[in-house]
Amino acid sequence: MHLADRFDLPDGYRARPYGGPSDHAAMAAILTDHHLREGSPERVSAEQIDANYARITDCDPQLDIFVLETLDGDAVGYGRTPVDELSSGWTDLIVFAPTMSDHVHEALFHALADGIERHHRDRLETRMRPAGSPRFRAWASHPGPDETPIGESAWLEARGYTATEWSASLVRPHLDDIPELPLPDGVEVRPATDDQLRTIMAAHLEAFRGEWDFVEPTEEHFGWVLDDPYVDPTLWQVAWAAGPDGHASDGDARANDIVVGQVKPFINPDENVERGYLRGYAEYISTHHDHRNRGIAGALLARSLQALKDRGMTEAALGVDTNNPAGAFQLYTKLGFELQSFTAVYTRPLDT
Numbered sequence: 001m002h003l004a005d006r007f008d009l010p011d012g013y014r015a016r017p018y019g020g021p022s023d024h025a026a027m028a029a030i031l032t033d034h035h036l037r038e039g040s041p042e043r044v045s046a047e048q049i050d051a052n053y054a055r056i057t058d059c060d061p062q063l064d065i066f067v068l069e070t071l072d073g074d075a076v077g078y079g080r081t082p083v084d085e086l087s088s089g090w091t092d093l094i095v096f097a098p099t100m101s102d103h104v105h106e107a108l109f110h111a112l113a114d115g116i117e118r119h120h121r122d123r124l125e126t127r128m129r130p131a132g133s134p135r136f137r138a139w140a141s142h143p144g145p146d147e148t149p150i151g152e153s154a155w156l157e158a159r160g161y162t163a164t165e166w167s168a169s170l171v172r173p174h175l176d177d178i179p180e181l182p183l184p185d186g187v188e189v190r191p192a193t194d195d196q197l198r199t200i201m202a203a204h205l206e207a208f209r210g211e212w213d214f215v216e217p218t219e220e221h222f223g224w225v226l227d228d229p230y231v232d233p234t235l236w237q238v239a240w241a242a243g244p245d246g247h248a249s250d251g252d253a254r255a256n257d258i259v260v261g262q263v264k265p266f267i268n269p270d271e272n273v274e275r276g277y278l279r280g281y282a283e284y285i286s287t288h289h290d291h292r293n294r295g296i297a298g299a300l301l302a303r304s305l306q307a308l309k310d311r312g313m314t315e316a317a318l319g320v321d322t323n324n325p326a327g328a329f330q331l332y333t334k335l336g337f338e339l340q341s342f343t344a345v346y347t348r349p350l351d352t
Contacts (some may be wrong), residue, residue: 001063001119001122002017002063002066003015003017003063003064003065003066003079003080003081003115003116003119004016004017004066004067006114006115006116006118006119007066007111007112007114007115008111008114008115009068009108009111009112010107010108010111012070012071013068013069013070013071013076013103013108014068014069014070014071015066015067015068015069015115016066016067016069017062017065017066017067018061018065018066018067018078018080019067020061021046021050021053023067023075023078024046024049024050024053025046026067026075026078027046027049027067027075027078028044028045028046028048028049030075030076030077030078030098030099030100031044031049031098032044033098033100033101034098034099036101037101037104037141038140038141038169038341038343039141039169039340039341039342039343040169040317040319040340040341041271041275042268042271042281042317043268043270043271043274043275045229045230045268045270047229048228048229048230051223051224051227051228051229052223052224052227054223054227055219055220055223055227056220057218057219057220058082058083058084058220059080059081059082059083060127064080064081064082064119064123065078065079065080065081066078066079066080068097068099068103068112070103076099076100076102076103077097077098077099077100077103077112078097078098079096079097079098079112079116080094080096081093081094081095081116081119081120081123082094082096083120083123083128083130084137084213084215085130085131085132085215085216086132086212086213086214086215087209087210087214087215087216088132088212088214089132089133090132090133090134090135090347091130091131091132091133091134091135092134092135092136092137092213092347093117093120093124093134093135093136093137093350094136094137094138095113095116095117095120095136095137095138096116096138096139097112097113097116099112104151104152106155109152109155110155110159113138113155113156113159117136120134120136121350124350133349133350134349134350135347135348135349135350136161136347136348136349136350137345137346137347138156138161138345138346138347139167139343139344139345139346140152140153140155140156140343140344140346141153141341141342141343141344142163142166142342142343142344143342144342145163145166145322145342149163149344153344153346156346157346159348160348161346161347161348162346162347162348163344163345163346164212164345164346164347165212165213165321165323165344165345166321166322166323166342166343166344166345167319167320167321167322167342167343167345168319168320168322168329168339168340168341168342168343169317169318169319169339169340169341169343170317170318170319170320170332170333170337170338170339170340171279171315171316171317171337171338171340172305172315172316172317172335172336172337172338173315173338174314174315174336175305175306175308175309175313175314175315175316177336178302178305178306178309179302179335180302181295181298181299181302182295182299183239183295183296183299184294184295184296186241186242187239187240187241187260187261187291187294187296188239188240188241189237189238189239189240189300189303190238190240191234192233192234192236192238194233196238197226197233198222198226199259200236200238200259200262200264201221201222201225201226202217202222203258203259203262203286203288204259204262204264204284204286205217205221207286207287207288207289208286209289210289211321225264225284228266230266230267230268230269231264231266232265232266232267233264235264235265235266235267235280235304235307235308235311236262236263236264236265237262237263237264237265237300237301237303237304237307238259238261238262238300239259239260239261239262239296239299239300240254240257240258240259240260241257241258241260241291242256242257242258243256243257243258244258244290258288259288260287260288260290260291260296261286261287261288261291261296261297261300262284262285262286262300263282263283263284263285263297263300263301263303263304264283264284264285265280265281265282265283265304265307265308265316266280266281266283267279267280267281267308267311267313268281277314277315278312278313278314278315279313279314279315279316279317280308280311280313280315280316280317281316281317281318282301282304282305282308282316282317282318283318283319285297285300285301285318285320285328297328297331298331298334298335301331301332301335302335304316305335316337317340318332318337320332322342
């Protein structure tokens, strides 16, 4: 059964199967509106969805994606049912259906969640065998840890979901007074060349091994960044150091070097025009496990802010896990970033 056929929707709505790239402009507008409601003004483009959906492997586009419409045919929401096989031993069944703000209400929210959960259950019975213990996972804007949930976060908790992880959106409202932070001895920043991009991305993904949401990298993970229309490796700040085996025997002092840290800034010019500001993003931040707590991330982030300033930006934004074991949240606030909003990651075991 198609996901679109799983819903018992309130009056005034219908669900239909995903129509391919012709739906991407509407989906981009819906996701952008969803981000705004969640406290992040990041604008999503149809071209970004083109790139991401061209390599989907975590669900079947012919069965597992739907578009929500009004009876007049206006697209006001969409959703799909990806599955994440986490190294922690969980198989996460994603419950996510962004909806235009004018159509966010409790009855529709529960109707969409009910249908997505039913579809996941049937998919487990008929099409896949999970590698780990299955659970549902969703996320929603939240006033913050120890605060009373409202809206979608309250509705998830009413469904038996529990907030298990937290993330935050932060903004540095100006690019003045950027500190000059030194890199440790033996660590240097080099321009990212085309032949190094996959190596750099592989190092980024590996840096998160052992964290709660780590999955073994696939080609899809590389594509999410490298095929993004706003990616700009000329802005990337990538730190290298000698690998654990020292230098190569051929005398090339760099042949055995490894990536020990990175920040990969980007600029969304379409968002800047639409929002009327000059903002860059200092995102995709990581540090090699063996090189943490040496000041590398702070130094690279400071360099990233300067690189964005040199491109004419006047502010910067980023997202972060607030319970990041490397203490990233504290680092960013010390560097002048200010909290804008919290998002709670919610989970619920399948058998509840």
